[in-house]
Amino acid sequence: MSSENGVNPPAPNPSHNSSFSLLSVLGRERLTGPNYMDWMRNLRFTLRYENKEYVLDEQIPTINDNSTQDEIEAHQKHYDDANKVSCIMASSMSPELQKTFEFTWAYEMNQQLKEMFQAKASKERLDVVKSLMACKLKPGASICAFVLEMKGYFDRLESLNMVFDAELSINIILSGLPADYNQFVLSYQMNEKETSIMKLHSLLQTSEQGIKKIDVPSILAAPVLTVGHNAKKKRLLIPTGKERP
Incomplete structure (x- = not known):
């Protein structure tokens, strides 16, 4: 990202239907590392609303002297969107991460953040799944x-x-x-x-x-019935020597 564009995004202007009207969503919690998955989900929600999520997953198309007018316009739109998203992403990070990504385009930023934090998220997913199944x-x-x-x-x-x-x-x-x-x-x-x-x-x-309701009476009654039953069996089975012919 060229330095003349700066790091901080321009302030939203409602009167001109400014892009990133949901910027406040990202402003609630800065990316610090451990909150990467939550931060990325909020980022994608915001960009999806603004029709700019594609810049996270696609590189800016190249153009040359033989490019058509449509290709040139597509390049310019992608460039402008990526520049804005890059500023949004950097401005919603901790100061330490801002220094790392200050001049990085959105696509490259997204790839590097995955390498830095997604492995940890994968381990956490496995740990949660184990706890769930147990x-x-x-x-x-x-x-x-x-x-x-x-x-x-x-x-x-x-x-x-x-x-x-x-x-x-x-x-x-x-x-x-x-x-x-x-x-x-x-x-x-x-x-x-x-x-x-x-x-x-x-x-x-x-x-x-x-x-x-079923368990309570059975727990109370079982010892009485068992004892009575066993006592009856003992009276019938144990010889006393006084049996009548």
Whole structure:
């Protein structure tokens, strides 16, 4: 990026329908490194709205003396857009990163940032996936806490650019339920065609209340019935020597 263009973007001018009306989105949080995935997602949202996201993934086309007028105009548009995006990206970074990318075009900046920070994001995705798959509801534990924990993993993976569709997310949650919920899972799979995690959460809470109502009396009654039954068996099986002929 040529130095005469400067680093900081021009201030938006609403009266002239200025580009980057969503610049404030990026201004909320500067890129520092660990927040790369969140920062990049916000950047792409902003550029997509402004129809300038392409400059992150495409290099500025070259032109020569034989270029057509359309090619020259395409080059100029890409050049102008890339210059603005480069300024936007640099101005929304920490001072340390600004010094590194002060005179770097948007495409090259994007490639270098991937090399610097995406490997770390990939490791974090793997760690979150491991935690997600290992998450199981322990008997007697809160179904509410379990579903919210699972949703937290899905939300974190989404922020790391790994998105599970609703059906897969729900199947993963159902696979983490203990045997007490087998009847619920069977009924759900037979009757529910389409739902969300939060609707599933509500259904599971209702099922949890029913399971608790069944478990409480059986826990209290089991020792009494067992003792009585065993005592009866002992009276019948242990000879006393006083049996009648």
